[in-house]
Amino acid sequence: MPATPESLPVDQGPPAGPADIRLVVSDMDGTLLDDDKRIPDGLWPMLAELRRRGVLFSPASGRQYATLARQFAEVADGMVFIAENGTYVVRDGVELSSDPLHGRVVAALARAVRELAADGVDVGAVVCGKRSAYVERTDEAFLTEVRRYYVENRIVDDLTAVDDEVLKVALFDFGSAERTTAPALQAFTATHQVVVSGEHWVDVMNATANKGAALRGLQRELGITPAQTMVFGDYLNDLEMLDAADWSFAVAGAHPEVVRRARHLAPSNNDNGVLRTIARVLGI
Incomplete structure (x- = not known):
């Protein structure tokens, strides 16, 4: 049976x-x-x-x-x-x-990550497009983590100006993503998915995704x-x-x-x- x-x-x-x-x-x-x-x-x-x-x-x-x-x-x-x-x-x-994100949301998330970093959180954003992933942060420790998951990646001057269909924005927190970065994105949870996808990663996507x-x-x-x-x-x-x-x-x-x-x-x-x-x- x-x-x-x-x-x-x-x-x-x-x-x-x-x-x-x-x-x-x-x-x-x-x-x-x-x-x-x-x-x-x-x-x-x-x-x-x-x-x-x-x-x-x-x-x-x-x-x-x-x-x-x-x-x-x-x-x-x-x-x-x-x-x-x-x-x-x-x-x-x-x-x-x-299920791509609206450009306004991508820009708002990029700015939110900059503010977190300015407040002392060891965090960086990855804007995940269909063609490539995009980052502003250029230190080797961060880039090493990005390359594990995004073989197509580019360093750009401004994440708010990425020209691609953006699928999600991923944030890498060298500390605890669940305790630090995810709570800091509370403003986005009413309209979007804010998901802890690993010990150090938080992903923000459309509510339908x-x-x-x-x-x-x-x-x-x-x-x-x-x-x-x-x-x-x-x-x-x-x-x-x-x-x-x-x-x-x-x-x-x-x-x-x-x-x-x-x-x-x-x-x-x-x-x-x-x-x-x-x-x-x-x-x-």
């Missing part, structure tokens, strides 16, 4: 499959990647097996599309990339959906149901995505709110939790 989500207590691993899964979606940092930001070696044969079975695998990340496309370059044909926390969805180089909205749009496009969807996440920017799948997993070590929201638990990112769970549920 196939496994069903209802048969999986949140505090136990899933039973052996197979289950009728058509779409597997995984967050990257803290979920699929280990703590050293490495893709597990077992992912490549797993992707080949999923493709053989007609199961689509989709990375869903706060990373930019160019970064994801480079990471999965050898297997990118037909793959759907949910980039920039759901604000940009691309398949085979063709945009499926996007999140990984879950992107996933639901993809499910409609492909005719795939939540019952046929498996999702993995670890941080607050994954919450809405977890809601869009019956097979929703928080990896061990995930943010407490993610653990509460997910239906089930998977082993940690350092224990190949995503791959082990896929293999078990699908009977691979």
Whole structure:
């Protein structure tokens, strides 16, 4: 008898499959990647097996599309990339959906970050466009963090004058993003998403934009149901995505709110939790 989500207590691993899964979606940092930001070696044969079975695998990340496309370059044909926390969805180089910010909001956020920095917060902004990411801050420590997630990046004199469709504004706080930078952006929360996406990152997007909205749009496009969807996440920017799948997993070590929201638990990112769970549920 196939496994069903209802048969999986949140505090136990899933039973052996197979289950009728058509779409597997995984967050990257803290979920699929280990703590050293490495893709597990077992992912490549797993992707080949999923493709053989007609199961689509989709990375869903706060990373930019160019970064994801480079990471999965050898297997990118037909793959759907949910980039920039759901604000940009691309398949085979063709945009499926996007949700760009208004220029006035981008400028206001750039000014807010400048004020935070002037008040002594060690923070910098990344304006995330479709063509590139843009930064004003030029110190190597900040640029090193930016390059981890944005392979296409440019230093500009003025972030309020960026000429690109801006998908989100990401803020990197060398301290605690949840305790310092996110509360300082309270003025934007009434009209926009202000999401803590990692220990040091806060993303600001349109109120309509999140990984879950992107996933639901993809499910409609492909005719795939939540019952046929498996999702993995670890941080607050994954919450809405977890809601869009019956097979929703928080990896061990995930943010407490993610653990509460997910239906089930998977082993940690350092224990190949995503791959082990896929293999078990699908009977691979």
